[in-house]
Amino acid sequence: MLAAITFGGILGAVAACTSTGDISNPVTRKLTWFSFLNGDDIRATCGPGAPDHLRLVHNANYSKRIRVYEMVAADPFLSGGAPAGAARLRTRVIGGPTNQTTFEFSNPSRVFAPWAGEIRQTTLAPADAAAVRAALARDGLGAPAPAGTQLRSQDYWWLAVGCQNGAVAFQVWAHPNGGPNGGYDTLTFPALLAARDGTGIPLRTPADEPRHANPAVMDRYDAATEVRFRLAVGTNGINP
Template sequence: MPRRLALPVISASLALLAGCAYSGDDIGNPIYRKAQWYSFVEGSDIAGACAAGAPERFRLVYNGLWDQQVRVYEWDSPAKTLKITTIRSGNVATMDLWDPLSPWRADSATVSLDQVAYAGLADALDRSGAFGPPAVGLQLPSHSYYWTAASCRQGKYSFTAWAYPSSAYDAARFPAALAALDPGREAIVTPGPVPVDPFREYDLKRGAVAEFTLKVGPSGLASW
């Protein structure tokens, strides 16, 4: 059986490659993901456009162990459409010779939001502390479970995160609200003890995969 290949998004030079500002490109493309991931996660584009009277925008990222599954949820007030992007580890057996990056391209789906669903998501985020003071200093290792949320609401940019396991993570209301709207909810990797994978440990030691840690700052990520 062919072994899975880790996502070609993180390498030893991640600190440089992921330092590019997100420019609105398709984050499902592994090339853009590699270059713009940090900026995308913290929503630097959202922050740059957020001002009084600006449309509401939301971007939530669920890290279910980086090299297993990452899910991105985005929506805004003008379109009221929930976009779901699912990033999984690639399998070389699925490679298309005409598109060598195909195993690492993300899947996407869209769901229309009526006013009740839209308001429900905003309320769930509010109850979870998404629009309050950020969890400054919270560290988010790639080989762990966590959520991040970047938003522009009522003209104010906010960014924070929830790491598993923690009381804040357990109290968060929005994961269930998003899962209820996600047509691929059965495939969501649920948080739990991080499994021991000897193959991954071997790859980690020889530099075939790498780990990285994000850190919540007072306004976005602490550094990237």
């Protein structure tokens, strides 16, 4: 894992902070982002008997849009009597068109709301949850991740990490074709999730990136104004 971030031309080492899974605060999010992607908080509690918990992150140019799904097996005693096989789905879209832009200084707990993203929560019926899990398996979750793949902040990729049946699962799919079973361009699970997440915000695609007359010049400008990072993938996680 290359724990370095560039912003405004300044290179700084990011503290080796462990994620708790909460990325609402933009400062904490930056300091724990690599740990969050590696699912360190999920791995710490994963073992026999642990509830299924999947984290799916769509990096659609980090400085433009991030989409995070947390899919957790629903506890029937804590989810209003949800049937067996149901799942709680929490969606966060950062950089979406409907994100808040107003500050709430009168409410300290909401000061960072404009940067927390658009958040929706829903319960997936057993059939819907099963369809998502089946699509993930079909797309390659459970197979070894493509070790050596580089995940760059300005690119497009999906990352999945979680605890399934008491064991850690990890996978990445990088555009255009990095990943198992055909890679990024043939994934089937994203459409299933987007249709059920309730945000109304479409998935951003590489085709949405603006085209510039001189890409090299624009890339240098973006590198000086954006947060940028690059991560190396191992077979079951982000390499340290």
